[in-house]
Amino acid sequence: MTPVPHDGKLSGCEVLLVDDEQTIVLALRDSLKDAGATVVTASSGDQALNVLAAKHYDVVISDVRMPGLSGMDLLRKLKQAAEYTEVILMTAYANIEHAVAAMKIGAYDYVTKPFPNEKMVRVVENAWTTARLRTEVRDLRCGRAYDADLGFLVGKSDAWVKVLDRVRMVAPTDSTVLVIGASGTGKELVARALHVTSNRRDGPFIKVHCASLPPTLMEAELFGHTKGAFTGAGQEMKGRFELANRGTLLLDEVDEIPLEVQVKLLRVIQERVVERVGSGQSIPIDVRLVASSKGSLEALVAAGKFRQDLMYRLTVVQLPLPSLAERKDDVPLLIDHFLSKVGEQSGRHCPGFARPALDLLLAYDYPGNVRELEHIVESACALSDGKTAIGPELLPDGVRERGKSREIFKVGFAARPLSDVVEDFERSYLSHALREFKGSRQDLARVLGISRKSLWEKLKRHKLAGSESEEP
Ligand SMILES: Nc1ncnc2c1ncn2[C@@H]1O[C@H](COP(=O)(O)OP(=O)(O)OP(=O)(O)O)[C@@H](O)[C@H]1O
Numbered sequence: 001m002t003p004v005p006h007d008g009k010l011s012g013c014e015v016l017l018v019d020d021e022q023t024i025v026l027a028l029r030d031s032l033k034d035a036g037a038t039v040v041t042a043s044s045g046d047q048a049l050n051v052l053a054a055k056h057y058d059v060v061i062s063d064v065r066m067p068g069l070s071g072m073d074l075l076r077k078l079k080q081a082a083e084y085t086e087v088i089l090m091t092a093y094a095n096i097e098h099a100v101a102a103m104k105i106g107a108y109d110y111v112t113k114p115f116p117n118e119k120m121v122r123v124v125e126n127a128w129t130t131a132r133l134r135t136e137v138r139d140l141r142c143g144r145a146y147d148a149d150l151g152f153l154v155g156k157s158d159a160w161v162k163v164l165d166r167v168r169m170v171a172p173t174d175s176t177v178l179v180i181g182a183s184g185t186g187k188e189l190v191a192r193a194l195h196v197t198s199n200r201r202d203g204p205f206i207k208v209h210c211a212s213l214p215p216t217l218m219e220a221e222l223f224g225h226t227k228g229a230f231t232g233a234g235q236e237m238k239g240r241f242e243l244a245n246r247g248t249l250l251l252d253e254v255d256e257i258p259l260e261v262q263v264k265l266l267r268v269i270q271e272r273v274v275e276r277v278g279s280g281q282s283i284p285i286d287v288r289l290v291a292s293s294k295g296s297l298e299a300l301v302a303a304g305k306f307r308q309d310l311m312y313r314l315t316v317v318q319l320p321l322p323s324l325a326e327r328k329d330d331v332p333l334l335i336d337h338f339l340s341k342v343g344e345q346s347g348r349h350c351p352g353f354a355r356p357a358l359d360l361l362l363a364y365d366y367p368g369n370v371r372e373l374e375h376i377v378e379s380a381c382a383l384s385d386g387k388t389a390i391g392p393e394l395l396p397d398g399v400r401e402r403g404k405s406r407e408i409f410k411v412g413f414a415a416r417p418l419s420d421v422v423e424d425f426e427r428s429y430l431s432h433a434l435r436e437f438k439g440s441r442q443d444l445a446r447v448l449g450i451s452r453k454s455l456w457e458k459l460k461r462h463k464l465a466g467s468e469s470e471e472p
Pocket residue numbers: 152153154155181182183184185186187188189190337370371374
């Protein structure tokens with residue numbers, strides 16, 4: 001058999017290879033050694049247990065059918081005694097029930113014989129990565145500092161630091177997390193942060209948007225389908241759960257998921273197996289779930305739109321995100337972050353904001369949260385000449401108006417009847433409006449949200465210019 005080229009990917013990895021068939025053992029041992037692993041062999045399950053009692057191995061590869069202790073028994077014992085060893089089973093008698101059972105007990109993979117040795121080397125490489133990450137997480141839980149880089153989650157405000165702490169705390173666990181936040185608060189970014197700082201970071205991060213599809217397609221999207229399972233199912237397809245195997249699956253806007261699909265989702269979460277639409281075959285999955293929703297799921301449960309049992313499964317850990325208005329301190333940092341992001345993406349220098357524009361940006365409330373701020377920065381940069389600092393004229397009307405209305409409402413207390421103050425305010429506001437507004441009276445009335453007649457009456461009452469001449 002041709003040896004696998006030595007790329008040293010397994011250097012440092014200790015493998016125990018268990019099989020009563022010597023030909024397989026020898027060929028595989030050589031391939032693994034070529035890849036840099038240290039390999040010890042055993043010809044039976046019982047012998048393997050003795051070897052394992054003396055020393056820790058990162059990965060154990062074992063045949064299933066052997067005289068004496070079977071590969072499954074060895075797996076069971078190993079998972080009790082050496083939780084951090086990854087076990088790969090191999091068999092010439094592939095059987096789906098066995099495969100499911102093995103995965104449930106904790107096997108890393110189940111490989112059917114015969115296989116090219118290169119394939120097994122790759123499986124061992126992945127298993128070893130998982131083994132190392134799991135040990136890292138164990139160390140972390142034991143208190144060893146873990147300096148996960150969450151730098152891409154910009155913000156230093158108290159409210160945001162609480163979010164970061166929570167992310168650091170729950171990421172290494174496999175708990176299901178529900179990220180709750182209004183539109184644009186960073187739900188998807190936080191879900192990604194949970195993935196990249198977890199022990200699954202080398203696995204896939206897959207997202208499924210629960211609001212965009214009708215129930216039948218949603219099911220096929222999540223669980224996959226067989227060829228011809230429904231009209232349009234031209235070929236067999238893996239679902240998002242399968243694609244996310246050994247990684248993280250984000251159920252985005254889970255509050256929108258149709259009730260019909262909720263029942264099936266619940267079963268998958270409970271049993272950790274999926275069945276592709278049109279197939280009765282159970283496929284084991286190893287997925288960490290993160291869900292996102294605009295609000296808490298309790299209200300939906302009360303309204304009969306969400307299953308309570310599913311809510312309990314999804315809300316093992318809740319991670320509420322603050323609105324940007326609740327973390328105004330972060331606006332300057334976010335502006336800088338988006339300025340450099342735009343600069344990098346467009347390859348064009350963006351001069352930044354002049355003080356008056358910055359003041360308006362700091363005063364604004366951002367109903368669309370971080371996403372809105374990002375768009376404001378992007379569009380201002382796109383409109384700027386690339387040289388002069390950006391002024392208020394390049395900000396959206398809403399931001400400028402909000403700034404103006406803030407100035408207008410700057411009033412003190414003068415111990416006067418409210419009706420007088422309101423009258424004074426109306427007169428001063430209308431006189432400003434007359435001076436500033438460049439359109440017709442009819443347009444001004446529309447902007448103020450009153451009829452033309454009512455505007456005319458007010459102007460007359462306040463003795464403001466133009467009232468006599470423009471009687472409606
Ligand atoms: N703390 C943050 N630091 C840097 N960028 C952020 C932060 N929060 C959000 N963003 C950016 O803001 C945008 C919106 O974030 P994201 O898509 O994660 O929000 P969301 O809550 O999922 O929004 P929606 O409800 O609209 O789907 C993204 O471009 C994201 O990169």
